[in-house]
Amino acid sequence: MDHPVTGEGITPDYLNRLFSWTGQPARVAAVRLAAAKTYGDEMVSTAGRAIVEVDYLPGAPENLPRRIVVKLARGVDDIMGPFYRNEVAFYGRLRRELTIEAPAALAAHYNPVSHRLGLVLEDLTARGATFPNVLQPISIAQLRGLLDTLAILHARYWNSPRFSSDLAWVETHLEGGVADLMNNLAPAYIQHEIDSQRFKSELVGMLGTTGDQLLAGVQAVQRHQANLSQTLLHGDTHLGNTYLLPGNRGGLLDWQLMVRGHPMHDVSYLITTALPIAERRRHERALLEHYLDRLVAAGVSSAPSFEDMFREFRRALVWGVYIGWLTTPIVNYGWEINVINHLRLTTAYVDHDTAGLVDEVR
Structure with missing residues (x-):
């Protein structure tokens, strides 16, 4: 699967495909883009990020986060691919065995063809x-x-x-x-x-x-x-x-x-x-x-x-x-x-x- 480079590309279908790829059920009914920072906004270096408010399908667990952060590839070139692959490896392979303070990941995927990442993290402002x-x-x-x-x-x-x-x-x-x-x-x-x-x-x-x-x-x-x-x-x-x-x-x-x-x-x-x-x-x-x-x-x-x-x-x-x-x-x-x-x-x-x-x- 591939990944968006702007907040507008974060749709229920995209999130459900990403969660399904990581073995989770499709539960997202609707999304609202609350904020986004992409390359050129003077607060983004190698990847952008979007804050998304999520509505879930009936029957979804009550403890699912209502706000999530989605990291976005820069979209201006493919030079950042090794960085994205490395970060997805951290969240996908190491984060769960660590007790340190770092964001919890809900889903992580890297596309080696487009050199883009899909990374869904907790909204730390909730804590x-x-x-x-x-x-x-x-x-x-x-x-x-x-x-x-x-x-x-x-x-x-x-x-x-x-x-x-x-x-x-x-x-x-x-x-x-x-x-x-x-x-x-x-x-x-x-x-x-x-x-x-x-x-x-x-x-x-x-x-x-x-x-x-x-x-x-x-x-x-x-x-x-x-x-x-x-x-x-x-x-x-x-x-x-x-x-x-x-x-x-x-x-x-x-x-x-x-x-x-x-x-x-x-x-x-x-x-x-x-x-x-x-x-x-x-x-x-x-x-x-x-x-x-x-x-x-x-x-x-x-x-x-x-x-x-x-x-x-x-x-x-x-x-x-x-x-x-x-x-x-x-x-x-x-x-x-x-x-x-x-x-x-x-x-x-x-x-x-x-x-x-x-x-x-x-």
Whole structure:
């Protein structure tokens, strides 16, 4: 089956076919599109989303959600296929075995011909969720809650032997469709951003580097960290891919870059994008200590030392600078969100001599 790229394509027939494909009965009688964000709305990066109100057929269970979120392929090209396939794999194959805070999925399907996804998720606002970005303050307590979620996820798969058996399908930063896209297709898009956006070329110049050198640095760090502790990563933990719940609990959205890798990839990117520069400088070491404490509490007895982890925390910043945001056009999130993420990441890159740490592993 194929999937729509606009909210208008979400019909009762479409949802019933999608639910039937995943083994559920056809129960949808009517739908109303409550809201939609698609590519070009300045709050969409790799996939759009629609909020849909649903009426069910008589006799349907009372506990079925009346509002759902449907993710939509961008529809502008097929380059995002590896991302969509990866996210559908997370929700279809892993979500049910996890106890972390992440959206519940009602249906998930990927079409390898059209490179589109069909993904139906719970409406998190029903549980009081809010969705932060860099334009809004986040408290240290809220950030600790997000780190708690990461620690539980990472502990669950810490150096797991399953990566050689039933989880061998999980991609790495070095191999798989997403890795191929990042290493072979994305660099041309990133160089276009550097060449066409003056503030990006100035930031790269301020770092004393080039797009090609940053790419080589990212690849060197990924090869290096592939030989260290491995776990399941969210893979794209900038603040805009999180949500906050009452009681300082936090969850993770948008699993398109899920990957097996080193935990500091997730932790470094989250802390650095979540906090204003001055706050990050004051709190990052204590926040890393908090994460390590929660990792041990979740059952990891072989965690590296703080200093070893902090070194990899600093080294991992090169990914956030290059892949995380140089690749992101203004149309995805708007001018201010784009610029602030760049400033936070490039400043941390300088603060931590990430260039020198990258050179150590080239």
